[in-house]
Amino acid sequence: MPKPVVYISRCFGIRRCRYDGDWIIDDNIETVKKYIDFRDFCPETGIGFPSPREKIRVVCRNGVQELFQPATGKFFTEEMVRFSTDFINSISRFDGFILKGKSPSCGVKNTKLYDFATGELISAGASGFFAATLLDHFPDAPVITEKSFEDTTETVLFLDKIFKNCGGTPQALLTELFSRKR
Template identity: 25%
Template sequence: MTKLTLGVSSCLLGDEVRFNGGHKHHRWLTHTFGQYADFVPYCPEVAIGMGIPRNPIRLISTDTGTRAVDSMNLTDDYTERLQHYAESIVPQLDALDGYVVMQGSPSCGMERVKLYNKNMIPEKIAAGLYTGVLQRHAPAIPFEESGRLSDPNLVENFVQRVYVYHDWRTRQPWRTAKELIDFHARQKYLLMMHDYPTYKRLGQKLSNLKDIDNRGAFGQAYLVELMAALSNIPKRGHRVNVLQHVMGYFKNQLSEKEKASLIHSIEQYQASEVPFIVPVALLKHYIFLHGDQFPYLMNQTFLNPYPEELGLRNPI
């Protein structure tokens, strides 16, 4: 797996760029994930010329839409400057595999940022002004907030999406419909696990794809749908379903003992007695032993979604 490139809120890397001159260093990002990714830091508030230290800003709801203003002096309005800066960054997203933002920030937050009403009562309902612009322009790129990375299911899901997106991004442009179909084929079991209806729907669309089709427009629409589906956290039953599907693919190659041990392992997972990694590891072992006849299986992202050393495959 080649190295990733991620956008990151500068303060998460330890840069002292916050309104109070501090940082929000995220150790997992820099010490663990940083072994697999190069980071491109962005601090929109510093980039538009707000100093360090500075008054914090807040989002307020007005008749003309959401505004980002100085929380000490509401007439100091940074809305247009933040939006223009965000728009200037959009072309750079083409070189990124994902983006990690600082939670709760009126500029960088991804969701549940405080939005103040006319009476200055806050509700956590908005996206940060800067991140909101980026996400509208690039709906497929994986975004995640720093706070959510401490949830095992969410961090696993984010890293997985980042690697799928990286696979897509680094293979551009598609020269033939077959290349796009091959990409989709590699995601088959992963997508089946995350969102079965989308797995069926996208498979149908790709089966009708001809070389003369406009792959650029088709590809973007496909990618948005795929990435949205992969952001669903799969339930235990969906994971079991995929394990059984993959096993069924090469069960005739297994001895009775091997088959029994694999079925037992899947049942143990189903009964919450062992983590997901246990039947997956056994499945991978048997595929390694017998799967040379099934290159299709060996290439499945489901089996190797990200470097094992990240140790993420333990959720439910």
């Protein structure tokens, strides 16, 4: 049975690469990983950040979104856009992406956006820089975050797409996912 090729955020139980030096163990993602051919990546360590590190955030400055690290006062927008573009251009085959929600790099339409001047929260529905670049390049790519696996319809839609892409079926995975939830 062919397995879909899925790129996933490295902090999903693969490496302790988060800002706080930790990783995320998510039961749904751990189950999904058994059924896919996963390739991991971490945009923040990709641009040279250590783990742990000072937090970064997406800010709006003069109407433009930037990646900012409040503790150092530095911007990392250019580095992140360059890394994301190079990485995405280097991918020759994929069936889908599973990204870490709410991250200033990997979040998909659930990342916090702050006003640079005031520090006030503008929106909790922005995307991280890597995710935004990915959606620009591949607007029809199946992309999901861990939160979406809590929703049956979103889970089925995503898994159907990625398995269809590679000529397989998600039935066994769906059975395991949903039997665990009972």
